[in-house]
Amino acid sequence: MFEKLIFCPLFVGLDNETIIHLLNQVQHQILQYKKDQLIAYSGDEVESQMIVLKGSVKGEMVDFTGKTIKIEDIASPRPLAPAFLFGNRNSFPVNIVANSDVEILVIPKPSFLQLMQINETILENFLILISNRAQFLSNKIRFLSFQTIKGKIAHYLLESLKNKETDVVILDKSQNELAESFGVARPSLGRALREMDHEGYIEAKGKQIRILDKRKLSELLK
Structure with a gap:
C-alpha cells in the first residue's frame, strides 16, 4: 500500500521500512474517491497533508466567465497543496478533482508536524x-497573464526548450489537454498553431514542433 511513498518528494532519502515505521507513530487514514469526484473545493481549509497513493487528480479553477482552467495534474505519489498546509490563509487555491479512481493518504496537520519533528x-x-x-505557481501566474493564445503557446514552447540544445519540442500532451491547460477552446488552439506555422514562427508536424x-x-510574450 505504501510502496510508492519512497518516490514521494516528502520521503526522499527514506526506505520503505522507515516510512512505515514513522507513519505508525502518527494518526493517518486512507480515503478513496471515484473518477471525477470532487475531493476539495477552492477555499476549503487545508487541515491535513494529503498524498496521492494511487491514480491522479487535477487542480482546476473557474474564471469570472465560468470557464474551467486546469492548473495541473497531480499523479501518485505526489502530495496535495503542501505550500498551503501552514500559514494564516491555509486554504486550497483551486478545486481538486479525481482524474481516475484514487486513493489518498491523509495525515492531519498536527500529526504531520510531529513527523517533521521526529525525522529531519x-x-x-x-x-x-x-x-x-x-x-x-509564480511561473503559472505569469503564463496565465498572457492575453493571447499565441503568447501562451510561445511561452510554453520556449519554457520546454530551456536548458536543451535543440530547437524541437515534442508535445507530451494532446491538443485537447493543451487547450484545457491554456484555458482556451481546442479549435482556437489549433487555429493559432496553424497561423504561427504559416507566419514562420514554428514548423508543426503532429506532436513535433x-x-x-x-x-x-519571444516577441509574442511582450
Missing part, C-alpha cells in the same frame, strides 16, 4: 518542496 529528512524535504511550489525563430517567438 522529512522536514528538509518539505521545505524544498514548498520552495519549488512557490516557483511553479520546430522553433524557426526564437527571437521572433
Whole structure:
C-alpha cells in the first residue's frame, strides 16, 4: 500500500521500512474517491497533508466567465497543496478533482508536524518542496497573464526548450489537454498553431514542433 511513498518528494532519502515505521507513530487514514469526484473545493481549509497513493487528480479553477482552467495534474505519489498546509490563509487555491479512481493518504496537520519533528529528512524535504511550489505557481501566474493564445503557446514552447540544445519540442500532451491547460477552446488552439506555422514562427508536424525563430517567438510574450 505504501510502496510508492519512497518516490514521494516528502520521503526522499527514506526506505520503505522507515516510512512505515514513522507513519505508525502518527494518526493517518486512507480515503478513496471515484473518477471525477470532487475531493476539495477552492477555499476549503487545508487541515491535513494529503498524498496521492494511487491514480491522479487535477487542480482546476473557474474564471469570472465560468470557464474551467486546469492548473495541473497531480499523479501518485505526489502530495496535495503542501505550500498551503501552514500559514494564516491555509486554504486550497483551486478545486481538486479525481482524474481516475484514487486513493489518498491523509495525515492531519498536527500529526504531520510531529513527523517533521521526529525525522529531519522529512522536514528538509518539505521545505524544498514548498520552495519549488512557490516557483511553479509564480511561473503559472505569469503564463496565465498572457492575453493571447499565441503568447501562451510561445511561452510554453520556449519554457520546454530551456536548458536543451535543440530547437524541437515534442508535445507530451494532446491538443485537447493543451487547450484545457491554456484555458482556451481546442479549435482556437489549433487555429493559432496553424497561423504561427504559416507566419514562420514554428514548423508543426503532429506532436513535433520546430522553433524557426526564437527571437521572433519571444516577441509574442511582450
